[in-house]
Structures are given as structure tokens and as C-alpha cells.
Amino acid sequence: MKKKLFLISIGAIFLGSCAQPVQQGPNPITTLQQQYQYQQQEISEINRRLDSLDESLAKLRVRLGLSAYDDITKHLNEPTDQAPTEQTSTDQALPGQSAPQSQQNLKELISGTPQTSETSQTSGTPQTQSPKELYAEAYRSYQSGDYQKAKKLFKEFILKNPSSKLTNNAYYWLGMSEKAMHHSNEALAILLTLIDKCKKGELPSCDKAPSAYFSAANIYKEMGQKQMAEKLYKELIELYPNSIEAALAKSELEIQ
Numbered sequence: 001m002k003k004k005l006f007l008i009s010i011g012a013i014f015l016g017s018c019a020q021p022v023q024q025g026p027n028p029i030t031t032l033q034q035q036y037q038y039q040q041q042e043i044s045e046i047n048r049r050l051d052s053l054d055e056s057l058a059k060l061r062v063r064l065g066l067s068a069y070d071d072i073t074k075h076l077n078e079p080t081d082q083a084p085t086e087q088t089s090t091d092q093a094l095p096g097q098s099a100p101q102s103q104q105n106l107k108e109l110i111s112g113t114p115q116t117s118e119t120s121q122t123s124g125t126p127q128t129q130s131p132k133e134l135y136a137e138a139y140r141s142y143q144s145g146d147y148q149k150a151k152k153l154f155k156e157f158i159l160k161n162p163s164s165k166l167t168n169n170a171y172y173w174l175g176m177s178e179k180a181m182h183h184s185n186e187a188l189a190i191l192l193t194l195i196d197k198c199k200k201g202e203l204p205s206c207d208k209a210p211s212a213y214f215s216a217a218n219i220y221k222e223m224g225q226k227q228m229a230e231k232l233y234k235e236l237i238e239l240y241p242n243s244i245e246a247a248l249a250k251s252e253l254e255i256q
Helices: 002-018 028-076 101-111 117-122 131-143 147-160 167-180 184-200 209-222 226-239 244-255
Strands: none
Touching: 131 147, 131 167, 147 167, 167 184, 167 209, 184 209, 209 226, 209 244, 226 244
């Protein structure tokens, strides 16, 4: 009996000396959590960079829109670099004429509606429309669905009447004409141009600024740029809190 107990004790001591402690590896759950947190940080950084790029792109579109319209407007009143010809005297403004013939020809070239000398001599009606008539024709074209004509006429109105109380309306409906033709980038650039001009006080009236904010935000939303849309919605609410568009912007923010 004692011999058996002795053998059992020896065996237990031998097994205990041979046993190696089990080394535990890293917890897989903890590792996954760390990887998830790291990925979330990377995603947040990417989103931040995308927002910065979106804002830079929007500002670039504003500058492009401003230069596109302002440069053309500036060139309307710039003298040509051509040397005077023998017919220089005919370019002098006569009593009752609003501008020299060379400037009229330049405006006719940009507007796409040249007037011949025959029609100016035989016709008793004015050669050009009044600003209100031009705007009304442009708006009628938009309402009738002729967006290409509306675009042309609204551009012409802006070029000829950069300081009119209707200029902000013309900018807005020009942008909406582009949007109706599915030119989202062009529409956004024009609407942002209007917003920028209103911020700088470059227009005598900005009745359409709330609509421009709301429409531009909606375009951003359609493009999938929700953060830029949210930014414009909030700015609209802050600057024009009593407008109908501000109430609509609040509804959009609640939906999001």
C-alpha cells in the first residue's frame, strides 16, 4: 500500500514539473474593437477632408461664376483696341442716340440679335426692349418650358442691367433654367454667385436670396452632399428666419 502511494506521489511530482503554463494570446474581441475605433477615426478624417474639398469647390464655382458674368459685363463698356477708320465720325453718338454704333454692334453680337441698317431705318419701333420687357419675355420663356431661350434672355438681362432691382431675380431664374435642363453644376454655380453678391451688397435688391439658398441646398442634397446642404439650410435660417424658405429648411433638417 505504501509502495503504491509512493509511486503515485512520484508520478504527480513528475507531471507537475513537465506541465508548462498556457500563454494566453490577445483577446480577439478587444482587437476587433481597436480596429473598429481606428477605422472610425479614419472615416471621420476622410469626411472632414471631403467637407473641406466641397467648400473649396463651392467657392471656386462662385469665383468662376463671378468672373464669367463680370468679365463679359466689363468688356461691354471697354473701348476696342482697333485703330480708328475713316468712318470714325459715324461712331459718334448723335443727339437722341443712347450709344455709339460700335458699342451697339458689340451688344448685338453678345445678345445674338443683330439689327440691320434697313430695319433700323424702316421700322418705327425701338431697336431694343426695355429692361422690364426683356425680363418679362425671359420669364415667359421659362414658364413655357423654353429653358434654352430663357437662359439666353436672362443672361442678356444681367449683362445689360447689372444694377437693376430685377437682376437678382434674373440670376435666380437663370440658375433654375439650368437646373431644369439638368445642368446641376451650372445651376449651383449661378445660385452661389447670387448668394455671394447678396452677401457683399453688390445688388440693389436680394428678394430671391432665400430662394437661392434653398434651391442650392436642394441641389447639394440631390448630389449626395448632405453636409453642404445642411450648411446652407442653417445659414438660410440664420439670415432669413422669417422667410417661407427658412420654414422649409427647418423641415428638411428635421427629416435628416
